[in-house]
Amino acid sequence: MTDTITLSRPVADFHVHVRDGDMMKLVVPTIKSGGVSLAYIMPNLVPPLTSVDDVLAYKSRLEAVDPTITYLMTLYLCPAITPQVIHNAAKAGITGVKCYPAGVTTNSEYGVASYAPYYPTFAAMEQEDMVLNLHGECPSGQHIHVLNAEQEFLPTLKDIHGRFPRLRIVLEHCTSAAAIQAVKDCGPTVAATITAHHLFLTIDNWAGNSFNYCKPVAKFPTDRQALLEAATSGCPKFFFGSDSAPHPITNKEKGQNAAAGVFTQSHAAAYVAEAFDQLGKLDKLDRFLCDFGRQFYKVTPAQDEPSWTVVLKKQQNVVPRLLGQGPSAVAPFKAGETLNWKVEIVDAV
Template identity: 50%
Template sequence: MTSTSIIVKVPGPADFHVHLRQGDLCELVTPHVLQGGFSLAYVMPNLAPPIKNSDQALAYKSTLEQIEPGVQYLMTLYLSLELTPHEIRKAKQAGITGVKSYPRGVTTNSETGIESYTAYYPVFEEMQNQDMVLNLHGEVPSDPSTNTCVMNAERHFLKHLETLHRDFPRLRIVLEHATTKEAVETVKRLGSTVACTITAHHLALTVDDWAGQSFHFCKPVAKYPEDREALRAVIREGHPRFFLGSDSAPHTVNKKATATPNQACAAGVYTAPILLPLVAHLLESFGALDRLAAFTSGNGRAFYKVQTTNLRAVTLRREPFRIAESLSLKDEQVAPFWAGKELNWSIGSDDDLT
């Protein structure tokens, strides 16, 4: 390390929205959480089949811990009609953190997602009583009759967020992976029990970057430049209820690179292996590097009520880091976001702490 190296320390980086998959793909991608600088992962339940009860969640957690024991995994359940208030109480006792809601058919493995929230009100009431977190994929399904499509699906969803907050004011709710100015403004207005995750790739992309580029295609899709600027602005502001949830979503290269007349490419951007350097690179680019620790650790940990003190710091050095073209294990191959591109930041060593 030279005397002119710029060092930034982040205590206990925490990613509050991660997809870790199953089988060989799970073996490949789970270690990338730690490789990307993160010691806490909030794990999504949309496997095939989904994680719908506490026993399944604990078994999945055990699998993840065997693959990479250096990460703290916070587990979630998939909101379905099989979920009951009794199971919510059981989940709380088992240390499960939240429940994820997917509107039917809007993203990967959401075919059994919900169509109406009212049927789940007893579950939400018990979640409120147990102080569990409700995570909302904030889109409604496309519907030509109402002029609803991927570009305005999030805006149409916000009325549901407002209703749920009104009916369950003590329930902690996280609007996941916001992409629009309207979403930012709504979350800011709703108050202390409503928070919002922002992904790294939505800080980088707009609609022009994914139209015709399958590796930048995700759900929700990146929107307009003014929407991206709203995401950046709320981070510059240092708002305490906005924090990183990467939505890092690995799909094999063949599923991302190919499409047929009857099958679109897979929706998802894979950022886990490069996440902390990537976020530092992006925040520096729009004048928010001083918010890095709060955005990638402090804000989310505070909202989720997980450890916020005596955290081991990860150091970043301001030196070039070239992203790999692909990563593979056995027959599984994934391509990270911005494959082959050079970032301005890299993860340092323990020697940088002295």
């Protein structure tokens, strides 16, 4: 029985929220403690990151908190992101552009209502080999609700892929069997991230429990099974993106108006190891956490040279009830519960 796993290299997390200001200072140190050395940073700050200078300034603030992490940066898709901005961003080393449908999740009010106006931007991204990250949901309306919003978005994914076949696209945080199949149906330039929390949750876990509420919401047991099968399949189209989303505990306790987001950063690799172990698929863990995402994003050794090793040990690991103190404290996923795996960071001598 495997009780110690040394990863080939630290985890690459291709969907990370760390906010800004005091929340950033609280959360960024947990990136490494979760086993992650490379973090793909989301741009939905307040206000969102819509210029190259804003993104680079934010990266500098992150590096001031922990300079040992590799931060890959993104722009927030909005009318300000013109083809010229894309060309400038590529020169500056910005990796991708995040597309939020307007109003679907946290800080998405500046997002996209129609995709056609952005075709020139997508063409420039294709030319520069930048990545388009899609929050794959349609806004709720007469026939659309949280349980079918992802499925209703999938024709949009396929349409963009058909128009721009060389554009690398990531369908973020898949939650449904339909999304998994759609990614499989697309060509090799389309991939998907799968979170840690969606490997555990179904609708019953968040209905009435705001701490498990996120967007897109967890769905049915058959959908969770499809996510587990994709994550442990060894298919390079599916890799880790935690979508770890810290919110002050006061914003998670608001009942009907609770903030959408689950915080997993501090125990990222341990959560995933737990899920893989339950299926007897620990042999698939390393490539899902460490390899497939780096390959799709074309991360070079020069960009990503972690100075430590991640060892996962099978031992009891109690998740703290809170990170931080007071009303701004953050509740981790499975707070107070005991995991069977623990991350150990071994620094280079």
